[in-house]
Amino acid sequence: MILTALNDYYQRLAAQQQVPQPGFSAENISFALVFSAAGEPLQIDDLRIQDDKGKFRPRPLYVPVDKRRTSGIHAYVGWDKTAYALGVTAGDGKRLADEHEAFKQRQRNLFADSDDPELRAFLALLEAWQPPRFHTLPGYHEELLDKNLVFRLDGQQHFVHEHPPMRTLWNETFTVQDSDSGPCLVTGEHAPLGLDHPAIRNVNGAQSSGASLISFNAGAYESYGHKGQANASISKQAIFGYSTALNHLLRRDNDNHQRLTIGDATVVFWAQAADTTQAEAAEMFFKALNEPPTDAQEAARLGSALAQVANGTALAETDLGLAGDTQFFVLGLAPNAARLSVRFWCVNTLEQLTRHFARHRQDLALDPLPWKGALPPIWRLLYAVAPSRDGRAKAEDIPSHLAGEIARAIFTGQRYPQSLLSNLVMRFRNDGDISGIRIALCKAVLTRNARLAAGQQSPIEEMPVSLDPHSTHPGYLLGRLFAELENAQARAIPNTNATIADRYYGAASATPASVFPLLLRNVKNHLAKLRKGNEKDQAIAGAISRSIREIVDGLDERLPKSLKIEDQGRFAIGYYHQTQARFNKKKPSENTETPEDQGDAQ
Incomplete structure (x- = not known):
């Protein structure tokens, strides 16, 4: 279902030309190597884009991609990173010569029989290329090492991989690659099946090079004698469709x-x-x-x-x-x-x-x-x-x-x-x-x-x-009661270092019978202290005393020994409602209550 929906979405995006066609992929490209009609390297064009923060980021371009590169050596057509395309790297370069040769051979296999002048000049560039020349070209700087690059013939507006004869040769090669045919689980059609699922990139926390949505990397995941990706009967077109659509949705562009x-x-x-x-x-x-x-x-x-x-x-x-x-x-x-x-x-x-x-x-x-x-x-x-x-x-x-x-x-x-x-x-x-x-x-x-x-x-x-004074639920009432007991303590001892909430909230909400008798005894001392104070303190004591009495009257004579998790949630809600009701009372000038009724207003 997920792959079908993504593949259908790809078809709509492709009709609007928002995603690449099969055989191509949006890759981050940092620069272009410009060469002459004689195959002579001329300069380096920086293709990076400066973002809002002033940082330079690679430019996404649609380039030919036939399979995902993993640990083995695999070169792409018309573009690649510097190690493959130019034989230069900032790393140890243990496979550098093999990677560069693989890139040149890949281009020879595709373009050797072409008589197109631009493609012939591109092959001439590769045959005569000497890696040390890269450091001497205008536009070179160390940040380009190991970045992806494309190629452009001097005087042309397009890159080599965008050249129509090159795209024709690539499309012919891509579509005739050997592959078994079978029913596609995504489209339901009988079509050439794919064995390589592209990496899904830009998922937070996943590998920066991408991660697999579909993979079979151990025998426990294989069945009926199939090996690896052959266990998923999905056509090449569907694989390209779902992966392209998903990578499009995951892109980190500001307009996404x-x-x-x-x-x-x-x-x-x-x-x-x-x-x-x-x-x-x-x-x-x-x-x-x-x-x-x-x-x-x-x-x-x-x-x-x-x-x-x-x-x-x-x-x-x-x-x-x-x-x-x-x-x-x-x-x-x-x-x-x-x-x-x-x-x-x-x-x-x-x-x-x-x-x-x-x-x-x-x-x-x-x-x-x-x-x-x-x-x-x-x-x-x-x-x-x-x-x-x-x-x-x-x-x-x-x-x-x-x-x-x-x-x-x-x-x-x-x-x-x-x-x-x-x-x-x-x-x-x-x-x-x-x-x-x-x-x-x-x-x-x-x-x-x-x-x-x-x-x-x-x-x-x-x-x-908000506060429901008519609720008879024990958990809710106990939460309200705890809030009033805390209020009495705060009024009687304004600057106490530890309130009853700090010391007893956990026990009161989980095992009320073990804590509330103690708290109810202590509140008598707090109220007695308030009644010895000025007229305002006396009014506060009266209001708190009435509130506590009303809440206790709604409870059973025997307090519950324990509260289940749902009732502990109701305890917290009752506590919060009672506290907020006290904080949100109207000012005395805005109501007609007696001073005694207003005594616990903040």
Whole structure:
């Protein structure tokens, strides 16, 4: 399915001339060697492009490629790195002479019988070439060593590999190469089968030279007497199609809007629509869902559209101007030594994909929102799962498996990984960072689990977005109670070095019966101290005392000995809601409550 979708995408790209034809590949080329009609080397042209940061980067050119070069010696036609093409290198050069001879022989085999003047001059250049001359040519500098180069006849605008007679000879050679024929698993057609799958490049964390999406490097992966890539019955055309399309999607160009990074996964996506404009609009919309706009007006527009979709409005009826029946593909890849692993693969209509994001947004909802804009970026959710060290998290601490599972849950509307809740609860207990983004994730897991367990298609208010004084759930009530006990301590001892949250949060959320009796005894001392203070302190003591009494009245007489992981999540949410409700109370001048009722306002 993945290869078929990529091959189909290649056909659309090829029709728009955005990707090379079979037998060619986009390679990074740094310079061109200019030669005369007599085969005399004249100068070096630097082809590199200067980026926004002032750095020079190779220029991508479509050059002839027939197979992937691994550990053996294999020369390309009309281009190569300096060791092959010119016999010069910055390394030890143990195979230098053999590599250079292989390059010359490859060109002789293809062009020896041609009477084209440009190709004859190219062969003359190679036959008379002396490697020491490279250092004497105008334009030479050491940065060119071991870089890829092409060739150009003086006075011509095109390179040798772009010369029509050369391309004709190459295409004839490429298409008549010996190969067994058979049914292609990708296209279903009977065609020449390929044995070499090109390297997939630019996947974060993978080898810089590229990694394999399909490979058979051990006998355990082979069957029915086939060896190596013969175990995958895929035609040459399909191999070229899927690999070219995937490398196109993975390119690191500034204008590539079809690539994302989610944890250690490199994510690519593309759309299939009635026309190119609709497809590009769908892709930009998906990019915005994963990397929400910072502009307030655009963020409000996106949030409004998601709210409409969540309430049942068709995507086409929003002001985004998108076609809901657009087919959408999302592929997540992660490094695995010299190979790649597929983290997730999602195929859906843009309508359904948007509904999944809208539900994800509702599942996360808190009041007030702990982020700006329509949605929190996925990367921010992932950082919330990592350990917080002095209030900061590091990318390398993000659990790799969670990145793919969270993304899959968002894209498909399935359950969030249960390990996400366990991880969050562990983080609450270990680093004490009970932040809004973590609570939103905790709430999302519990809300979605309840909705899917009930078989409902629309979100239910299983977990409130703000303080719910009517909730009778023990975990939620205990979290609220713990927040009030902490508040009493903070009011009575303003500058304490260690709060009860620092000392007892883990035990209180996991084994309430062993901790809360002690805390409830201690709070009497805190409240007594406040009642001996001024009028404001007395009002605060009264407000906290009433709040604690109301919460305790909702609990059973016997506190639970332990809370399961879901209830520990509810404990954290109750704690957060109670704390936020205290912080977000209106100022006294903005309400009609008595001073005693306002006593715990911040």
